[in-house]
Amino acid sequence: MTSLDSSPHAVQGVQPVPAGQEGKAAGGKQIPPAAVARLTLYLRALNTMLAEGVERVSSESLAEASGVSSSTLRKDLSHVGSYGTRGVGYEVQYLSRHIAAALGLTHDWKVAIVGAGNLGKALARYGGFESRGFDVVAIFDADQMVVGNEVGWLRVSDVADLETVLHRTGANMVVLALPAAVAQGVCDRVVAAGVHSILSFAPVMLQVPDGVNLRKVDMATELQILAYHAQRAQTPGQTA
């Protein structure tokens, strides 16, 4: 095992993530998207272990808790410069911090939600984001019957003031929980206001310029994929 880390954690073979290299593999390469998704699973498992007072974990136990194979886990962790030591395993707190840094989760993420309907309100009221580094700082709507209403500890802002409130709150991520027909227009305003990380629930393909990270959540598509696998599993001679 080689490690450039001169900290006491070097025995775990975990190299620090240099500033500005978050989201990149060791050596500055991008981490493959599938590995990024799995890193979030490891982080969740590690944080559960931390809460339970577990200090060290073997790669086998962490893999099992995350629902992946040990070889996949070791390969994924090598992307963030982390190589477990046989017989020693990983220091849970340090590995958790290291993965969080690689994923950019040590940043101060401030999330604004546009659309204070069923979904937007549910997201704003959900208490689980803050503990994972996402602070919901604003929620907007266009309906004057909704503007000014309280949602959790926030008050709904008028979307007419979108740019002003985004700047004032320092929001650096926006969630679109809007009807499809208005999503592109709002998305354009968000981008023009300088927010380059957008998560959209709207059932429409949005166009964004280069340099803007857009993720789309589509539960209907996920359900369709699930239905496909369920149907294959029920068909004799097919494997899901």
Ligand SMILES: NC(=O)c1ccc[n+]([C@@H]2O[C@H](COP(=O)([O-])OP(=O)(O)OC[C@H]3O[C@@H](n4cnc5c(N)ncnc54)[C@H](O)[C@@H]3O)[C@@H](O)[C@H]2O)c1
């Ligand atoms: N991807 C998914 O898995 C998933 C799941 C549920 C809902 N959705 C989608 O999320 C969106 C919201 O769903 P919902 O159930 O909360 O709908 P909703 O009708 O309850 O809420 C939409 C809100 O957006 C507001 N709005 C409309 N135009 C606006 C604008 N220009 N600026 C700001 N606010 C505006 C409305 O006043 C309303 O309060 C819909 O597009 C829906 O199809 C996606």
